[in-house]
Amino acid sequence: SQQGEEDPQALSIQEGENATMNCSYKTSINNLQWYRQNSGRGLVHLILIRSNEREKHSGRLRVTLDTSKKSSSLLITASRAADTASYFCATPDGYDKIIFGKGTRLHILP
Amino acid sequence: EAEVAQSPRYKITEKSQAVAFWCDPISGHATLYWYRQILGQGPELLVQFQDESVVDDSQLPKDRFSAERLKGVDSTLKIQPAELGDSAMYLCASSPQGGTGEQYFGPGTRLTVT
Structure with missing residues (x-):
């Protein structure tokens, strides 16, 4: 299947540092999404990047997409305790649904 | 801000019992999805509705799971009988x-089957 694969599986950084996580996928896509999930809660949409975009920003978030390498990265700058969560990339599976990766668990240390 | 509502938030049931979950999507949203998420994994699609019609239930274990969206608004997902492996x-x-x-x-609804 098209399931994206996040890397690393888990990441711990000090508050204030930047966090980078990556997503690799197998087949051509027309967009890629990133979601955040706080412990025991539902997912929250962060950003959608289209295949004709290389970089997109939203507040402290920066997402890149390299379609030649079939990969995307999510950068969180100046991390905060509230950024502690799991982050999932989601890629299209066919024309009418998306499929989620297994996620990166980010822990921000005080 | 409009939100998707789910109930209950937590459910503990014994194996072989029936359990049901309810979802009320954002008003006007035609498409509704039910996902199952095992601890440490990403969500996996169980069923997708477009209005009141099922458009994808290929991953729904139909021997025990059922889903409906009768009026194309809210939806119910049922498990009968629940098994230990349904905890998610x-x-x-x-x-x-x-x-x-x-x-x-x-x-989400956290289900624990004992």
């Missing part, structure tokens, strides 16, 4: 018209 988070999401765009998630 059950997430509902909605989107305006489906496709591969943004989905809006509810808070």
Whole structure:
């Protein structure tokens, strides 16, 4: 299947540092999404990047997409305790649904 | 801000019992999804509705799971009988018209089967 694969599986950084996580996928896509999930809660949409975009920003978030390498990265700058969560990339599976990766668990240390 | 509602938030049931989850999507959203999320994994799609019609239930274990969205608004997911392996988070999401765009998630129902 098209399931994206996040890397690393888990990441711990000090508050204030930047966090980078990556997503690799197998087949051509027309967009890629990133979601955040706080412990025991539902997912929250962060950003959608289209295949004709290389970089997109939203507040402290920066997402890149390299379609030649079939990969995307999510950068969180100046991390905060509230950024502690799991982050999932989601890629299209066919024309009418998306499929989620297994996620990166980010822990921000005080 | 409109949100997807789910109830209950937590459910503990014994194996072989029946259990049901309810979801109310954002008003006007035609597409509704039920996902199952095992601890440490990403959500996996169980069933997708477009209005009141099922468009994808290929991953729904139909011997024990059923889902309906009778009036094309709210939806119910049922498990009967529950098995130990059904313990998971059950997430509902909605989107305006489906496709591969943004989905809006509810808070989920944490099911524990004992």
